[in-house]
Amino acid sequence: MWNRDRWVEIFETLSKNKLRASLSGFTIAMGIFIFVTLYGFGNGLKNAFNQFFLDDATNTLWVYGGQTSKPYKGFKSRRNIEFDNEDLDQLATDFAYFIEGVTPRITRAGEVSYKTESNSYSVRAVGPVHQDIEKSLVYSGRYINQSDVKDYTKNAVIGRLVAKDLFKYEDPLGKHVIINDVAFKVVGIFSDEGGDNEERMVYIPYTTQQRLLGGSEEIDQIILTFRPEIGYAGALQLESNIMKFLKRKHSIDPEDPAGIFIRNVASDLKQNQDFASILQYIVTFVGLGTLIAGVIGISNIMVYVVRERTKELGIRKAIGATPKSIIGMILHESIFITTIAGYTGLFVGVGTLALIGDNLEDFFIVDPQIHIGTAIFATILLIVFGAVAGYVPAKRAARIKPIIALRDE
């Protein structure tokens, strides 16, 4: 392998058979290039998909109250179910082992103004955990915290676009905004990858809102995050346990399909992930197909190359080449070409993907990339198959009698 003479011999052969060498090299490089770009595009598609569906936290349960559809324990049907702070506390203690955090959400429209600027926004009254659920990114100040909730503070966290609308170029932090005639101090500004609507929100402590709404302890909905370790099955189990718990507490018929609704993001997530993995299968299938086409291409070229060289190999045998040296020469040459060409195709492909970057975002291809391990594996696979494909005809050529080869004009 490291015999210098062998290398010199190969370079001489290759440089004097440029057409042959570049033809087989081109096939390999093309194969790898197509594989890398297709696979990268597939991954880009997957990235776009993830960006669409997986922006919020995925380990969450959303609990809503509804209207019962069955009479139970002396209650009539069509009774409205509403949650309050007690439900919140009990969920947090009873399911402490499975739950990471619980937050209520009370959403009301709010007329928000600062100096002369005024606009209407959604005002969400929440607890600190809500930040994780929406993945709100607080880039200035802080989020609603536990002492806000405890002390009924009039603090507010506003979205990036709220700040832009009302404050223009002023720094909102520490200033006061009027929300539905009550002054709140801005303690934080956040951004959100979920889009413009998410950044036109105002968050305030839920206890403050409850007090402003007349001292009730009512909650529109409860959102809780569970520990990701419990997995998909655990999430489903948790969902059904919470359902049972709340139905018992609010005296709802366990068979009643209405009354309480729970949206489990875990099962949404499961569907999305299933779809994503089907995308992945398609990408892998296309990639494998390309690779197989590449392998067939190399095999054909190797058969042709050996056929074309039959006479030369006969001459070499007549003047003393052993079968081993013939096979070695052909293999060495083919591995050399496939390696150079393969890695050229690899780098050109990876370079192309890098150049494309996010330019094709409109076509749902985001950040197309190929895992470098996958790409190298594919290249090595092609090299190995190139060698195998060269070995069979090389062996046959090495066995052919020189006289027969020499007669071959």
Place this chain on the structure above:
Amino acid sequence: MIQLNNIHKSYNLKTNPLHVLKGINLSIEEGEMVAIMGASGSGKSTLLNILGMLDEADSGTYTLDDTPIVQLSETKAAQYRNKFLGFVFQSFNLISYKTALENVSLPLYYQKIPRKERLIKAKENLDKVGLGERIDHVPSELSGGEKQRVAIARALASEPKVLLADEPTGALDTKTSYDLMALIQEINEQGKTMVVITHEHDIANMCKRIVHLRDGVIVEDKKIKQVKAKDHVE
């Protein structure tokens, strides 16, 4: 140098086996220059192939330079060919993409001789055949006679015991043929054993001994007075 004892060779054709060599006994001493003559189908090419270890006899013994040539593996045959024999073919059989120098150095490559030494030796041999000035030309840039000289230089490069020439002048005009024979005679004068297959009488007469083959047997084996090719070249 060469001893053949009762060599038989058949080819199995579809209908019936073709008995090509029917008991050949031949002994060639070192330094001889033997012409093997015969019409086509007489078995002379088969005999050459057996001598050249390109083919194997069905029965009989073959000894080359006191080495029995029997049941050779492909690898062994290749090594013996490289060590004992130099070939010159009618159709030259040079590698088309290699220069004269590279063609001549190829047998030395298979002897695993270092590159520098190889090129020096190849150059020497090309000088010997009078092509010292054309070492960088590829075969397509050489005339027929020059190609055959390159082939001879290549055959000599590995310093073989015996030079086997199969119709070496078959593709050349008369004048070029005589030039080439003069070269071959000169090499023979320096002590190299030669076996020349030919069907041309004038070429055969330039050897020192003629073996006539007909239908797979030797019908005549005589020493002759050698005609010097040089005398026919003006």
